[in-house]
Amino acid sequence: MISIGLDIGSVAAKGVLIQGGRQYQMMVPTGWSPRTAGEQLIDDLLQSSGHRPHDVHSIVVTGYGRVAVMEASRTVTEIKCHARGVAELYPQIRTIIDIGGQDSKVIQIDSQGRVVDFAMNDKCAAGTGRFLQVMANALGLDVSELAAYEDPEQAATINSMCTVFAESEIIGLLAQGVDKGSIIAGLHLSVGKRVAAMARRLGIAGQVAFTGGVAMNQGVKRSLEQELGCKVLVPEVCQFTGALGAALIGLDAAA
Amino acid sequence: MEKMSSVEDFAKIREVNILLIKEAKETGQKVVGIYCTYCPQELVLAAGAIPVSLCGTKEDPIAKAEEHLPRNLCPLIKSSYGFAVSDTCPFFHFSDLIIGETTCDGKKKMFELMQEIKPVFVMQLPHLNQTQASMDMWIDEMRRLKGFLEEKLATEITDEAIWQAIDVVNRETAAAKAICDLNQVEPPPLNGLDLLTVTWSRGFNSNKEEVIAMLDGLQKEYSSTDKESTPRKPRVLLTGCPVGLGTEKVIRLVDEVGGNVVAMENCSGYKTLELQTDTEYDDPLVALAHKYISIPCSCMSPNPYRMELLERMMNDFKVDAVIDLTWQACHTYNVEAYEVSKLVKSKGIPHLHLESDYSNSDLESIKVRIEALLEMVEQ
Numbered sequence: 001m002i003s004i005g006l007d008i009g010s011v012a013a014k015g016v017l018i019q020g021g022r023q024y025q026m027m028v029p030t031g032w033s034p035r036t037a038g039e040q041l042i043d044d045l046l047q048s049s050g051h052r053p054h055d056v057h058s059i060v061v062t063g064y065g066r067v068a069v070m071e072a073s074r075t076v077t078e079i080k081c082h083a084r085g086v087a088e089l090y091p092q093i094r095t096i097i098d099i100g101g102q103d104s105k106v107i108q109i110d111s112q113g114r115v116v117d118f119a120m121n122d123k124c125a126a127g128t129g130r131f132l133q134v135m136a137n138a139l140g141l142d143v144s145e146l147a148a149y150e151d152p153e154q155a156a157t158i159n160s161m162c163t164v165f166a167e168s169e170i171i172g173l174l175a176q177g178v179d180k181g182s183i184i185a186g187l188h189l190s191v192g193k194r195v196a197a198m199a200r201r202l203g204i205a206g207q208v209a210f211t212g213g214v215a216m217n218q219g220v221k222r223s224l225e226q227e228l229g230c231k232v233l234v235p236e237v238c239q240f241t242g243a244l245g246a247a248l249i250g251l252d253a254a255a
Numbered sequence: 256m257e258k259m260s261s262v263e264d265f266a267k268i269r270e271v272n273i274l275l276i277k278e279a280k281e282t283g284q285k286v287v288g289i290y291c292t293y294c295p296q297e298l299v300l301a302a303g304a305i306p307v308s309l310c311g312t313k314e315d316p317i318a319k320a321e322e323h324l325p326r327n328l329c330p331l332i333k334s335s336y337g338f339a340v341s342d343t344c345p346f347f348h349f350s351d352l353i354i355g356e357t358t359c360d361g362k363k364k365m366f367e368l369m370q371e372i373k374p375v376f377v378m379q380l381p382h383l384n385q386t387q388a389s390m391d392m393w394i395d396e397m398r399r400l401k402g403f404l405e406e407k408l409a410t411e412i413t414d415e416a417i418w419q420a421i422d423v424v425n426r427e428t429a430a431a432k433a434i435c436d437l438n439q440v441e442p443p444p445l446n447g448l449d450l451l452t453v454t455w456s457r458g459f460n461s462n463k464e465e466v467i468a469m470l471d472g473l474q475k476e477y478s479s480t481d482k483e484s485t486p487r488k489p490r491v492l493l494t495g496c497p498v499g500l501g502t503e504k505v506i507r508l509v510d511e512v513g514g515n516v517v518a519m520e521n522c523s524g525y526k527t528l529e530l531q532t533d534t535e536y537d538d539p540l541v542a543l544a545h546k547y548i549s550i551p552c553s554c555m556s557p558n559p560y561r562m563e564l565l566e567r568m569m570n571d572f573k574v575d576a577v578i579d580l581t582w583q584a585c586h587t588y589n590v591e592a593y594e595v596s597k598l599v600k601s602k603g604i605p606h607l608h609l610e611s612d613y614s615n616s617d618l619e620s621i622k623v624r625i626e627a628l629l630e631m632v633e634q
Binding site: 064076077078079080103114115116117118120122 | 620624626630634
């Protein structure tokens, strides 16, 4: 039984292939064509695992580009896929925070890994990976470098939630000579506050799992822990949680 | 001798009635435009005028409205005003008078601007509906409206005429409720869009007896046909802000992702359909005041009847999931969404609160939420 899960996000497309006890992972930039990204992932996964297209039993696709992938056996929402992925990685977890390129969400699951409730950010980019990317540009950094530069002891206050206004605000702070590290810490705090408020509205039980590309940022993780007052667990494969969940859903359906 | 009727007949109501109203105007009949279910249309009928719903559920005139109104106002208010100020709602065009209510701050102040276009009578709606002072004031507002209609329409409104109108509206309400109740069975005879077409369009009909006959005919049509059994689709209850044709995106998306809106607890839907004017009162205005103040709009504080109604509807319509739709900047529905979510979750039913406007800019993000909601039903 070979099951593929694809998570076609706004920035990166992630794929997981499961065969027996083995797992293969691939990631490509989504670019302008979610369909091409999906096709490429399938090719790459087959190549690295040494299989051929007709060996594959199921391809479950999730993410904003889910409907574009023609090879899909079925599409499932990111919400259900993250729930399934986290249930596999951390069976004790009941609350998931996922921050991706263009949205952030909080998912509550029960002991069976079923979705009980969820909340997503509204259409604006505040509290998403996009927010951090725009701010990184304004600071002349790559988004992956943010955490390394931050100075959490001296966090600046960023008042604007709106991406456009926050960008002007940090340009103003730089002009006043505020240290980059303080600004970055302030930005992480701003994302943490925004997402933590959404999580508290749903209610938090015990520890929290943090997934999605932004989970690689230690500063956002720390600010979430600070805001939520609980431990935040980040899976090693945080970016692949949705794709893993999708592949597992394919396996579950066959079982 | 009752005629059968179809959803298509209801879909044609607006088109057909524009002409009927035009003709009626030419014979000297008066037309009174109304926006809200709080308007006691019985008084308009008793004055011998035609009460008609006005447009306010499309995005098209919003840009025009924003020349006068703030952008971050509820789209329903902007759309209503935009239609009026751009003269693109034929029903507004033919109206001699407009009746509004102080259901919210935005509407109240918008009606002041609308006065520039047509005579607008604004009823002051009390928001604490369980006190004697509120009731006295509301009865007083009924009298004031009656006086206004008598003066502007140069007619006398007799008690007898009001009682007659009460009887007509009671029958129309019962007939509309009977249609909505058809969907308590599985599979539901009407899909979400059909249900909206029927309940929303009926307000644009100029002849009450005709619309009652159409509703009865539709009920007959659906009770006599055997629906073939289809795979069960998740049954969704829609609650929250008013929805009409032009702003049915949530209903369409539910259908697109494999669910079915079987019931709607909102203004043109079930919200008012249990309410019958009690004919035991001596004074018809008192009778009307009691009925209208019972409407469970979120502008009432507190608003327990809405929660009772929702709970009953969740049971009666065997609902699998609830979607609560708030239009941007509707504070009262937006705040009440918290109470609604607590109630729905306490029943173990999946719940989704959406905040949106009349545009299509958020279709994808709303769709993924609705899909996830239906996945919660299926798991």
